[in-house]
Amino acid sequence: DVKVTQSSRYLVKRTGEKVFLECVQDMDHENMFWYRQDPGLGLRLIYFSYDVKMKEKGDIPEGYSVSREKKERFSLILESASTNQTSMYLCASSPPGGEDSPLHFGNGTRLTVT
Amino acid sequence: GDSVTQMEGPVTLSEEAFLTINCTYTATGYPSLFWYVQYPGEGLQLLLKATKADDKGSNKGFEATYRKETTSFHLEKGSVQVSDSAVYFCAPSGSARQLTFGSGTQLTVLP
Secondary structure, eight states: OOEEEOSSSEEOOOOOOOOEEEEEEESOOOOEEEEEEEETEEEEEEEESTTTTTEEEEEETTEEEEOOOOOTTTEESSSOOOGOHHHHHEEEEEEESSSGGGOOOOOOOEEEEO | OOOOEEOOEEEEEETTTEEEEEEEEESSSSSOOOEEEEESOOEEEEEEEOSSSSSSETTTTTTOOOOOOTBBEEEEEEEEEEEEEEEEEEEBBBBGGGGGOOOOEEEEEEO
């Protein structure tokens, strides 16, 4: 079974702090994604990556950056956390295979910025 | 761009009731269609999928049929259980292998 592991389940940070959210997958998947989940808004794509050192902006990249130095690890960075970034963050991965490949999700990191 | 409209929740049903969660989408071409489920405290997991028109995806008693003419992919289950309580997301695949997620429908099944 594919395992996508997010390093923290809950995180509390202060406004202005730099925040790192880590995600590791163990199935050698090429594709990795970061979403945020907010009530009434569903999942919104922040960034994704199809290969090592490759990244592309999703629908809401402002205030975020990402890093993919190794195939199995995809990090989301909040350069200067703000209260409107309080949310549930979900990491996902998928194998190559075009649009038929389902996503495998981690259990999420609930981030609170105070 | 691609979009999806999903039935708003929350939906509350008694055990053994019939479930329908509506989903319609707009997309370029003919995307693959997915339903994901999120149980409390967990990430999303794939429930079922359909890759072409008239395909029926099924899993755990849930079914959904890819209706090209109405651009719909409604989720149904004939007899829900308490353990089906979760949030359900409809997701057509978009361009560049991205999924567009609906806003989610919270289902609560009462014993």
